[in-house]
Amino acid sequence: MSVIDVTSLHGTDAEIIEVPRERRVLGLAVSFWPKVLAPLAIGLVMLALWEAVVRVNHIPVYILPGPILIVETLFKDWDTLSVSLWVTLQITFMALTVAVALGVSISVLFSQSKWIELSFFPYAVILQVTPIVAIAPLIIIYVSDVRVALLICAWIVAFFPILSNTTLGLNSADHNLINLFQLYGASRGQVLRHLRLPAAMPYFLGGLRISGGLSLIGAIVAEFVAGTGGRASGLAYRILESGYQLQIPRMFAALLLISLTGIVIFLVLSLISHLCLRKWHESAIRREN
Amino acid sequence: MNALRARAEETALPAKDETPREKPVVALRQVSKRFSNGTLAVKDCSLAVERQSFISLLGPSGCGKSTVLRMIAGLGEPTAGVIDWPSATYDAAGRPMRDLGFVFQEPTLMPWATAIKNVMLPLKLAHVAKSEATARAREALASVGLAGFENAYPRELSGGMKMRVSIARAIVTRPSILLMDEPFAALDEITRFKLNNDLLELWRRQRFTVVFVTHSVFESVYLSERIVVMAARPGRVASDMTIEAPYPRDEAFRTSTLYADLCRRVSHALGEAIAA
Numbered sequence: 141m142s143v144i145d146v147t148s149l150h151g152t153d154a155e156i157i158e159v160p161r162e163r164r165v166l167g168l169a170v171s172f173w174p175k176v177l178a179p180l181a182i183g184l185v186m187l188a189l190w191e192a193v194v195r196v197n198h199i200p201v202y203i204l205p206g207p208i209l210i211v212e213t214l215f216k217d218w219d220t221l222s223v224s225l226w227v228t229l230q231i232t233f234m235a236l237t238v239a240v241a242l243g244v245s246i247s248v249l250f251s252q253s254k255w256i257e258l259s260f261f262p263y264a265v266i267l268q269v270t271p272i273v274a275i276a277p278l279i280i281i282y283v284s285d286v287r288v289a290l291l292i293c294a295w296i297v298a299f300f301p302i303l304s305n306t307t308l309g310l311n312s313a314d315h316n317l318i319n320l321f322q323l324y325g326a327s328r329g330q331v332l333r334h335l336r337l338p339a340a341m342p343y344f345l346g347g348l349r350i351s352g353g354l355s356l357i358g359a360i361v362a363e364f365v366a367g368t369g370g371r372a373s374g375l376a377y378r379i380l381e382s383g384y385q386l387q388i389p390r391m392f393a394a395l396l397l398i399s400l401t402g403i404v405i406f407l408v409l410s411l412i413s414h415l416c417l418r419k420w421h422e423s424a425i426r427r428e429n
Numbered sequence: 430m431n432a433l434r435a436r437a438e439e440t441a442l443p444a445k446d447e448t449p450r451e452k453p454v455v456a457l458r459q460v461s462k463r464f465s466n467g468t469l470a471v472k473d474c475s476l477a478v479e480r481q482s483f484i485s486l487l488g489p490s491g492c493g494k495s496t497v498l499r500m501i502a503g504l505g506e507p508t509a510g511v512i513d514w515p516s517a518t519y520d521a522a523g524r525p526m527r528d529l530g531f532v533f534q535e536p537t538l539m540p541w542a543t544a545i546k547n548v549m550l551p552l553k554l555a556h557v558a559k560s561e562a563t564a565r566a567r568e569a570l571a572s573v574g575l576a577g578f579e580n581a582y583p584r585e586l587s588g589g590m591k592m593r594v595s596i597a598r599a600i601v602t603r604p605s606i607l608l609m610d611e612p613f614a615a616l617d618e619i620t621r622f623k624l625n626n627d628l629l630e631l632w633r634r635q636r637f638t639v640v641f642v643t644h645s646v647f648e649s650v651y652l653s654e655r656i657v658v659m660a661a662r663p664g665r666v667a668s669d670m671t672i673e674a675p676y677p678r679d680e681a682f683r684t685s686t687l688y689a690d691l692c693r694r695v696s697h698a699l700g701e702a703i704a705a
Contacts (some may be wrong), residue, residue, distance in 0.1 A: 316537040319504050323531055324554045324602075334550070338541045420541045420582050 168174035205389040213389040231359040235294030243302030251310035268300035276365040290362045297358030298351040303345030309340025346414040352405045452515045453477040458647040460510035472663035480613045483639045485649035493664020494642045530599030532609040536591035538583040548598045569597040589620040606638040662700035667702035
């Protein structure tokens with residue numbers, strides 16, 4: 141074959157013609173700023189309103205503290221809160237790690253045998269649909285080590301999205317590509333490594349983003365149920381404790397910390413997902429139209 | 430006019446040419462295929478594919494031409510009959526070591542891999558050393574006119590270019606037979622014409638055997654030395670004709686009266702196959 145057909149070149153225009161770049165402000169594209177500024181403005185207005193309502197009506201702090209007091213408390217009680225945050229983070233990340241390891245291995249097992257999938261998948265569903273608050277007390281009774289019990293609770297919540305998404309991904313490799321691998325006499329291992337696992341990647345990452353948030357929720361719920369005392373207790377215990385002691389500003393500060401943690405986990409996992417898929421997957425590719 | 434000549438369907442008959450025919454690359458004898466739902470997709474199909482020939486399987490949709498091609502490729506065993514590879518070696522399990530390339534209707538590329546990684550796939554699966562695989566994949570891409578696009582992802586390529594990558598992947602193992610399942614059906618006509626010419630050029634240079642499935646009379650006449658017309662329900666060989674027009678075939682051939690005449694005759698045969 142001689143030369144490239146000119147008629148079919150339009151797909152790579154971007155590589156050939158240098159498109160003028162968008163104007164930037166402070167390193168970010170002009171079109172990006174409204175996305176940040178608009179919600180930020182709304183947030184500030186709401187916080188100012190909250191502060192005003194609390195001050196004008198002289199609402200006592202044990203009923204509703206203002207946002208300024210909450211942030212002050214966050215800094216003032218940082219020593220206690222940061223220890224609790226660390227405990228909760230440990231449980232969350234261990235649960236997520238175990239969920240990823242087990243979720244991926246079990247879905248690989250499912251993809252290798254329809255029988256195993258048929259036999260075990262319903263039990264995974266049962267694990268998912270049973271509310272964690274209902275089984276957490278049992279787990280805490282049966283498992284003597286509280287940290288292990290918390291880990292199990294958080295894991296149960298985080299496990300299913302990874303399992304079901306990855307299983308779906310492993311089974312959705314292009315049928316013709318599977319035929320092609322067959323044609324070249326590929327082994328099961330080769331099909332798994334070079335075809336099924338890469339094809340499952342976007343599904344797995346989708347599951348991971350959900351599970352990241354869920355493992356935090358699982359850890360918090362389990363802590364609430366367990367209500368462990370002592371210094372090495374998580375953020376949920378700080379909320380309970382502050383409630384009993386009517387230290388409502390600290391309760392709000394702990395709540396704020398949980399929300400921020402959830403947001404950071406989501407952003408980090410989204411970034412990982414984007415970095416893994418940006419080269420090829422539709423979801424990560426920016427389009428002109 | 431002897432440009433077109435109906436040929437006996439039975440493959441075992443000696444050819445009437447002066448020179449004796451070579452052993453076929455692959456021969457189907459009374460091959461039938463019934464799907465598990467009971468449909469008889471192919472009935473008593475016999476076909477000998479001569480070495481280095483360019484054969485088209487032409488027929489309406491549902492005539493089993495793709496099924497025949499897939500059976501040749503080893504994707505689905507025939508329910509009756511034999512597919513014989515006279516000069517193939519056999520592996521330990523007694524299966525013929527088919528030395529073939531397959532091009533699907535869709536480019537069927539791995540979206541997460543660059544063009545060169547896609548082309549390297551058959552070599553990687555055969556445990557060819559990476560440096561050699563890279564060199565051969567580069568060469569295959571160059572031979573389909575895609576030198577310089579090694580690191581492009583499939584999404585960055587147009588439909589025609591993706592199909593070229595798919596062809597490069599099929600020829601990278603230097604197969605003796607290339608099986609193509611309506612490879613250009615989804616492309617626009619201008620791109621298809623270009624790819625037709627490039628495929629003929631590649632075939633002329635590398636001398637592999639081609640079995641080309643198509644539903645286009647014009648495409649099959651332009652490309653082939655021989656056209657096997659198939660009829661549907663059940664899928665069977667309706668007629669087998671030789672296209673006696675010289676190669677190289679080019680755009681001048683496309684507008685010649687000979688081409689028009691051949692197309693008319695093949696259309697007629699196809700019409701009879703559909704009516705039968």
